[in-house]
Amino acid sequence: MIVSARSALLVLVGLIPLAFAPSRAFAWGWFGIIVATCVLDALGAPSPRTLRLRREVTGPIRADQTTTATLRLSNTTKRRMSLDVRDAWPPSLNPSPPRRRVSIGARGAEKISTTLSPTRRGTRHADVVTIRSWGPLHLGARQVSIAAPLTLSVLPEFKARVLLPSRLARLHELEGTTPTTLRGAGTEFDSLRAYVLGDDPRDIDWRASARAPELMVRQWRPERDRHVVIVVDCGRAASALLGAPERMEVDSIALGCAPRLDSSIETAFLLAALADRAGDKVHVLAADSHVRARVSGVRGPKIIETLARTFTDISARLDVTNWSQVAATVEQTVHHPAFVVIATKIPPAGMETEFTDALSRLTERHTVLVASATDPDELRARRGRADAEEVFLAASAALSQRADEAGAADVRLAGALTLEASADLLPARTADRYIELKKSGRL
Known part of the structure; x- marks a missing residue:
């Protein structure tokens, strides 16, 4: 059984007559009335075990992204239920909000959304769903923790993605528009072009030069x-x-x-x-x-x-x-x-x-x-x-x-x-x- 802060207010109300006419019997009697009221109110609360739960989450996601986990609660009774719900996830997912208060009508349903913002990679397993069902006076409640297994895969962030365009540009320059004239173990022939001052004489293609009006050199590109x-x-x-x-x-x-x-x-x-x-x-x-x-x-x-x-x-x-x-x-x-x-x-x-x-x-x-x-x-x-x-x-x-x-x-x-x-x-x-x-x- 869970007792709400309203019971403390009832205790404060009982202190007023005690201030004018102190009485041990009245104090114990008032305390007994408060306890009995809270117990009866908790017993009058609908059982949270009658709820039907369904969890869903959108994933996998990267560690720099956010996603939403949804919890659908279905009331199978003919009574309205006033609930406090905690959809628990590991702290590394930073679940927000941590808990919600909802009211579900008879035979009704309610969907609760929790935003997950992971801080590190890994497979994360959802914890239990904790539900408090309050009585008519909101003085006492029944509480249960129900297992609803669900996992979320958090992929590595790949922060170096921002470096990829600049390296690809250099790679395209190397392999596409400007093949190298340096021949090595990891190069293959690409094309011929006219000789310019500074080219390696070893790259001169003498057969092609004999058929052309000027010297021709071979160009190579990485394999x-x-x-x-x-x-x-x-x-x-x-x-x-x-x-x-x-x-x-x-x-x-x-x-x-x-x-x-x-x-x-x-x-x-x-x-x-x-x-x-x-x-x-x-x-x-x-x-x-x-x-x-x-x-x-x-x-x-x-x-x-x-x-x-x-x-x-x-x-x-x-x-x-x-x-x-x-x-x-x-x-x-x-x-x-x-x-x-x-x-x-x-x-x-x-x-x-x-x-x-x-x-x-x-x-x-x-x-x-x-x-x-x-x-x-x-x-x-x-x-x-x-x-x-x-x-x-x-x-x-x-x-x-x-x-x-x-x-x-x-x-x-x-x-x-x-x-x-x-x-x-x-x-x-x-x-x-x-x-x-x-x-x-x-x-």
């Missing part, structure tokens, strides 16, 4: 249908919480304070969309102690949708990443030379020999790039000199920086390329490196 493999580390390195930058820079995305995994996912999304538009075949792996997800063979507009659904429920674990298994999975996924991007934290030199061994194994056939997100808080700590505490933090950050540089040197000795950038800049810098390698003919 299409190359393989791009993106490996997202979901192990303990990805669980580190990275701080937010002091100010937003050009090409940075607003990740806020988030795990390193979020930056890796944004990097995978942007690079996958860019490589797909470039005509390359994209493969994405998520791994920690074992391979948790793999996406291959998806092209066109469906690739981002597929990746979003894949990463919806993937979170970082405190497991040690099995890099030998990652290397084996990459070799099983692609049987031709590919561009392999590994989004992870570069370990200090000599700390994870399995990681460098896996890189050496992959670089025998593939072009490998290790993209590492650095902590903006660590970058700020390196500049601290205001007091003794900041000096000690700066020394610790400098020591960590030297360890990272030594680790990056080990990665380069293994034959891989390295890229270190702030977590909010890593997606843009990785996409830029892909375009540079494409332009130089290395892919």
Whole structure:
């Protein structure tokens, strides 16, 4: 039984005669009358268990979108019901309003709408529906919690989407209107044009020049249908919480304070969309102690949708990443030379020999790039000199920086390329490196 604030008003009413004629018997009697009235009023309330419930929600949605969950209540009795209803959802969905008061007529129905504004990705399960049915005097109520299972999938936000148009423009310039004159392992013949001062003499087509009134040079364009493999580390390195930058820079995305995994996912999304538009075949792996997800063979507009659904429920674990298994999975996924991007934290030199061994194994056939997100808080700590505490933090950050540089040197000795950038800049810098390698003919 639930008692309303009106019962407190009745207590205050009883204090008036007690102020003029104090009496213990009157006080206990008045209290008994109030309790009995509340109990009788609660017993007179219609049972909330007679209601029929139906829940609906529009989804899935991205983490930056809002949706509406509807709860339809049907009164199966011949009495009017005055109800307080709480349609409970996890706090990360920010349900609004948290509760509603409705009145449903006999054999009537009422629909309650709750706005959901998620703050992070994942599959969210609705909690119970709590209903209070008030009596005629609104002094007492019956309350029940009824299970009405429902789920909402919140997809990753893909904040790096805003960077895609500018990178596509550079890609179209590279592949469309201005083919490169630089020939590399990843280029194919495109067309002929007249020689201009500054062109490489090795690109002169002497046979075509013999038939033309001027020298002709060959133009090359990056090959299409190359393989791009993106490996997202979901192990303990990805669980580190990275701080937010002091100010937003050009090409940075607003990740806020988030795990390193979020930056890796944004990097995978942007690079996958860019490589797909470039005509390359994209493969994405998520791994920690074992391979948790793999996406291959998806092209066109469906690739981002597929990746979003894949990463919806993937979170970082405190497991040690099995890099030998990652290397084996990459070799099983692609049987031709590919561009392999590994989004992870570069370990200090000599700390994870399995990681460098896996890189050496992959670089025998593939072009490998290790993209590492650095902590903006660590970058700020390196500049601290205001007091003794900041000096000690700066020394610790400098020591960590030297360890990272030594680790990056080990990665380069293994034959891989390295890229270190702030977590909010890593997606843009990785996409830029892909375009540079494409332009130089290395892919």
